[in-house]
Amino acid sequence: MSKPIFYYHPFSGPCRTVSTVAKILNVEMEMKKLDLLTKEHLNPEFLKVNPFHKVPTFVDSDGFVVDESRVIAMYLVESRKPDSFLYPKNDLKKRIQIDRWLHYDINLSTTISAPMFCVFRGHQVQDYQVEQGKETLKTLDGVMQSFEGKFLTGADQFTLADIAMYFSLNTMEVYPKYFKFDDYPNLKSWYHRVAEALKQYDTEGTIPKAIETMKQFIQQRAAEAEKHLVKSKMAKPVLYYMPVSSPCRTVIAIARMLDIDMEMKVMNLFEKEHLSPEFVQINPFHRIPTFVDVDGFVMDESRAICMYLIQSRQPDSSLYPHDDLKIRSQIDRWIQFDIGFYPTISMPVYSALFDRPLDQSQLDRAKETLKILNDVMAGFYGRFITGSEQITLADVTMYFTFNMMEIASDYYDFDDYPHLKTWYQRVMESLKPYDSDGMFVEAIETMKQYVRQKKATGTSN
Structure with missing residues (x-):
């Protein structure tokens, strides 16, 4: 009879748990080391064995596959020596x-x-x-x-x-x-x-x-x-931003996740501070967020800033991995979707802010897109936007875009899109450790109050 196969990495405590139990039980295994640092656990061959691509993974001689170290250990005892003192x-x-x-x-x-x-x-x-x-x-x-x-x-x-x-x-x-x-x-x-x-x-x-x-x-x-x-600590990059801006909060969240310390400069768009000669000289498009690195390199467009931060500071970050083309392409795909959808979903908010008439056809398109997106997310099963268990840049940028549904709650109801709601809450929980000052939550409430105020004074449809 062929030996069972054990996929492992020696650095892993859970793997050592299984190998120790196997030694105690005198279970002989074919040992297959997977180097997690070079992402061998993501190769197609191993994904066929274990779609969760985790070690340890045990394949019994009859082809039965078990992962999770404690479960493997229990299985070894019960299938080989059920009377063992171990269990x-x-x-x-x-x-x-x-x-x-x-x-x-x-x-x-x-x-x-x-x-x-x-x-x-x-x-x-x-x-x-x-x-x-x-x-x-x-x-x-x-x-x-x-x-x-x-x-x-x-x-x-x-x-x-x-x-x-x-x-x-x-x-x-x-x-x-x-x-x-x-x-x-x-x-x-x-x-x-x-x-x-x-x-x-x-x-x-x-x-x-x-x-x-x-x-x-x-x-x-x-x-x-x-x-x-x-x-x-020798020099800080500068971020020009406004807390109520979703794109700005996207950049701030990514910077916090990467532990990047920035000099924060608030620009009050309502007071037209972004049109000052000093800022126009930095960014002729006079938009926020605008990021100025320590060497003077200037970048705007929130998603481009985030990509730059990851690739210049932590290129191995799972937020936007430089060495995994397929995952990165999935992230890019969702970011492109997000860029196109942001103006549509945010239309009710900007209509209120700038005294524009509500575009009912655009609102209908937004709701139709939300319905399709909700159907797509039905297959996520507790995962993030790329289908993995790891949050990425796509989740972060889309989460802040979908803050607009909270702000424009007179027009959007998360309960109408249960799968989207589940994903949204999942990302929210993941970002809580990076919102210790409450900026993300406070920004949503501030925008809600401002939109209500505009409506109450009759200056918005």
Whole structure:
């Protein structure tokens, strides 16, 4: 019988969870390493195996495919040695305890690894991420005070839950800048207890080697990020903007996602500040947003500014990846759609602002387009605009365009377009960490009030 196949990357804690469980169970696997840094997990061959393109992925000898590390580990135990102490078939209460800790570990892993992945992706670590991690670890350390030399289920024998959580907490060794084991003595004791128990299954020392390799890699990325931060502090680019402008908020959101510090210069269009000789000299088209880089390079058009920011600062960003032509083409496609649709969907707002008659035919076209878009989004299944689980520039720019539906709520109702509404709320949630000052929400409310005021005074249709 052929061996099962295991797709993995040695840096991955979840992959190490599965490989360790396989060693304990004496399950021999064909190991296929996928280099995530060179995007081998996105090749067509692997996508056929796992459309979610994630590691670890396990393919059993009969072709049965499983991903998600904890599920793979459970499957290995139940299909090979169901009576194993790792996840005992005939002890319901112990299994439930193990399940409980496995479920807890899913959230723990996300929380504790957040700062490390920020560094990995070249992003700035947010204060709330550190605070959330410390609070979680403090609670866990308090729970473990009663363990007294035992493992997670309260027994003298480690289980699948201990293994999974141990590899999740490897992150504290890899990147100890924010979370140090010495601050959590009970957690530290349990962690060392599991490490000692697993040594007999790691005769080649692959676990400490993987931790050390990952530690060096993250240190290198942190040093690169620090250099970039120092360089960026030397001089700031300038953004001319107005908070109530959706295109301006698009640029601000992208800059915040990329941790770009800009000198912000508000231009009051109602006071015609954009027509001042000084600004016209910078941008003869006298439009906002206008971005001036530290070397004097000037760019307008919000979407073009965003593309420039990504490609000049973080070309590897998933917002607009330079090395994935197909994803980038999908992003470009939606951006082109957004450019054409913005004047149509915003017509009721601008009619109110500039005392223009409402164009009913244009409003009808907007609603027809929204209906088509809603039907298209029915197939998104919780994903973003390119069909992936990762937000991109297309989502951000379209989200701020669709702010117009909130502002012009007398004409548009999100409830008429449920799939569009779901996508919109998904993007909104993703952008919340970048709106700590409330600018995005406040801008919508300000525009709503202004449009209502114009209508109340009878100066708008």
